[in-house]
Structures are given as structure tokens and as C-alpha cells.
Amino acid sequence: MEKLNVKAYAKINLSLDILGKRKDGYHEIYTIMQSIDLCDILEFERNEEIKLICDDEKVPKGEDNLIIKAVKILKERYEKEGVLIRLNKKIPLAAGLAGGSADAAATIVALNKLWDLSLSEEEQKEIALKLGADVSFCLEGGTKIARGVGEILEDLKTPQLDLLIIKPDIEVSTKEIYQEWDKLNIKSQNCTAAAIQAVNKGNLYEIAKSIGNDLEIVTSSKFKVVQKIKSELLKKGALGCAMTGSGPTVYGIFDDPKKLEKAYVDLKENYGFVAFAKTIGKGLEFYD
Numbered sequence: 001m002e003k004l005n006v007k008a009y010a011k012i013n014l015s016l017d018i019l020g021k022r023k024d025g026y027h028e029i030y031t032i033m034q035s036i037d038l039c040d041i042l043e044f045e046r047n048e049e050i051k052l053i054c055d056d057e058k059v060p061k062g063e064d065n066l067i068i069k070a071v072k073i074l075k076e077r078y079e080k081e082g083v084l085i086r087l088n089k090k091i092p093l094a095a096g097l098a099g100g101s102a103d104a105a106a107t108i109v110a111l112n113k114l115w116d117l118s119l120s121e122e123e124q125k126e127i128a129l130k131l132g133a134d135v136s137f138c139l140e141g142g143t144k145i146a147r148g149v150g151e152i153l154e155d156l157k158t159p160q161l162d163l164l165i166i167k168p169d170i171e172v173s174t175k176e177i178y179q180e181w182d183k184l185n186i187k188s189q190n191c192t193a194a195a196i197q198a199v200n201k202g203n204l205y206e207i208a209k210s211i212g213n214d215l216e217i218v219t220s221s222k223f224k225v226v227q228k229i230k231s232e233l234l235k236k237g238a239l240g241c242a243m244t245g246s247g248p249t250v251y252g253i254f255d256d257p258k259k260l261e262k263a264y265v266d267l268k269e270n271y272g273f274v275a276f277a278k279t280i281g282k283g284l285e286f287y288d
């Protein structure tokens with residue numbers, strides 16, 4: 001095999017409870033992660049050197065890129081050659097959509113195939129966790145309850161949701177938002193338990209009512225635009241809306257395609273990134 005093409009899907013958090021700070025500085029979370037059909041496209045090709053090509057100038061091309069970090073771990077561990085990666089970046093950066101994490105997961109799975117590594121699931125998960133808390137979920141994707149720092153995963157049935165995704169023109173540092181959460185000393189809203197019940201029932205209206213994110217209060221106190229987007233989405237007919245990850249992206253759940261279309265048309269000029277999305281049952285997709 002010389003070349004591999006893969007779609008790496010973004011995620012949203014249908015719920016996110018922060019349960020406390022751990023000794024290692026990370027936070028114990030309880031969350032529902034959900035893959036959506038917004039994706040980056042990556043091509044992996046056998047090569048002597050390690051090289052990443054991406055025409056988005058904001059994407060780091062060197063050691064700071066999670067793709068390169070993943071390649072280096074595998075190359076050093078298994079004494080392999082290099083690889084040429086072409087990245088077509090469609091998931092907005094620093095958005096709470098786990099774009100870098102999805103790319104990292106795609107790299108682990110693609111190199112396992114391209115380099116014939118025969119890595120077990122456990123080995124892949126171990127490497128994923130070294131790269132970031134969201135990478136474990138992105139290896140498989142779909143709909144999952146996540147605990148620990150996000151690496152302890154349990155399957156849920158994927159609900160079919162039609163979404164509008166809106167990211168204002170600001171980028172958010174996940175680390176800073178967690179640090180701010182500690183300073184504010186807030187209590188969790190504990191919305192994950194109810195959200196799991198709603199997802200288990202597959203009831204769109206219950207899901208829309210139960211979504212929520214503990215980090216929203218932190219990010220929206222720094223960036224007022226988060227609340228503004230939420231109230232606009234609700235006015236346009238969203239059944240419910242919430243911020244994803246550490247933000248600033250907000251998603252709205254719609255049951256009426258006309259309202260969804262109108263919300264897109266009315267809001268698309270106002271924010272940096274506005275897109276339709278659907279929930280999907282996988283995190284990665286290989287294709288010819």
C-alpha cells in the first residue's frame with residue numbers, strides 16, 4: 001500500500017460535566033462526545049522524510065502539529081521511514097471541535113495500515129492518550145460517554161440530529177479555559193446523566209433540552225459573543241443549543257429544515273464559520 005486517504009471527523013460535546021481537578025493538573029470529566037460530518041481530509045503517502053503539506057497558513061507544519069507528533073512517536077517506536085501527509089483543513093482551529101485530535105487519531109490508524117504495524121487497539125489508545133485527551137474518542141468516534149480525562153469510553157446509540165454550527169472569529173485556548181474554571185470555583189451543572197437518558201431514548205426534544213456544558217460559563221464570560229450566538233439560534237427556532245468543548249463554537253439542534261436553512265442564511269455573514277452538520281456514527285473514514 002503506497003497511499004491512503006482518510007476523512008477525520010470533528011466532534012461536539014452534547015454534555016460536559018467537570019467533576020474536579022486531578023493531581024496531574026488535568027480535570028476529571030463526564031461527557032457525551034458526538035462525531036459530526038464536518039471533516040478534515042488527509043492523504044498519507046510513503047516517503048523518505050516526514051513532511052506535512054497544508055495550505056492553511058494558521059496550521060503549524062512542524063513539531064507543534066499533532067500529526068507530526070503522532071508520526072514521530074510511531075517512527076521512533078517502530079523504526080520506520082518517513083511519510084508525506086497532505087492535509088485539507090476544513091475543521092476550524094481552536095474551536096472546541098477537536099480538529100487537531102481528529103487528525104492525530106487519523107494519523108495513528110493510517111500509519112498502522114501504511115507501515116503494517118499491526119498495532120493492537122490498546123497500543124493505539126495508549127499512543128492516543130499521549131497526544132491529547134480528545135484523541136482517544138477520535139480513534140473510533142460515533143457517540144460515546146467519556147470519563148477520566150476523556151479516555152474511558154462507553155458506547156451510546158447515535159442520535160440523528162440536524163445541527164447548525166457557528167464559530168465566531170476568536171480562538172480559544174483549552175488550557176486557559178480549564179485554568180479559569182479552577183479560579184472561578186464553580187459547581188458542575190451535572191447535565192450528563194439526563195443527557196444520557198435522552199440519548200438512550202433517541203428523543204430529539206429531550207436531547208435538545210438536556211444538552212449543556214460546564215465550560216460555557218467560563219468562555220462566555222470572556223467572550224460575550226457565545227451567549228449572543230445562543231440567543232440568536234434559539235430565536236431562529238433551535239430546539240436547544242450549547243457550546244462544544246472549551247468553545248467558542250456553539251451548535252443548535254433543529255427539527256424543522258426550513259428554520260434551519262433560514263437560520264443559516266440569516267447568520268452566515270455575521271460569524272467566521274457557519275455550517276450545517278449532522279451527527280454520524282464514526283470518527284474516521286478511509287476511502288479510495
Ligand SMILES: C[C@](O)(CO)[C@H](O)COP(=O)(O)OP(=O)(O)OC[C@H]1O[C@@H](n2ccc(N)nc2=O)[C@H](O)[C@@H]1O
Nearest residue numbers: 025026027029101132133134135149174175178245246
Ligand atoms: C474540552 C474538551 O474538548 C472536552 O471534550 C477536552 O476536555 C479537551 O481535550 P484536548 O483539547 O484534547 O485536551 P489536551 O490537548 O489533552 O489538553 C489541553 C489542556 O486542557 C486541559 N485539560 C484537558 C482535558 C481534561 N480532561 N482536563 C484538562 O484540564 C489541560 O490543562 C491541558 O493542558
Ligand SMILES: Nc1ncnc2c1ncn2[C@@H]1O[C@H](COP(=O)(O)OP(=O)(O)OP(=O)(O)O)[C@@H](O)[C@H]1O
Nearest residue numbers: 065066093094095096097098099100101103134245
Ligand atoms: N492538526 C492540527 N490541526 C489544527 N490545529 C493543530 C493541529 N495540530 C496542532 N494544532 C494546534 O492546536 C491548536 C488547537 O487546535 P484544535 O483545532 O485541535 O483545537 P480544539 O478544536 O479546541 O481541540 P479540542 O476540542 O480537542 O480542545 C491550534 O491552534 C494549533 O496551533
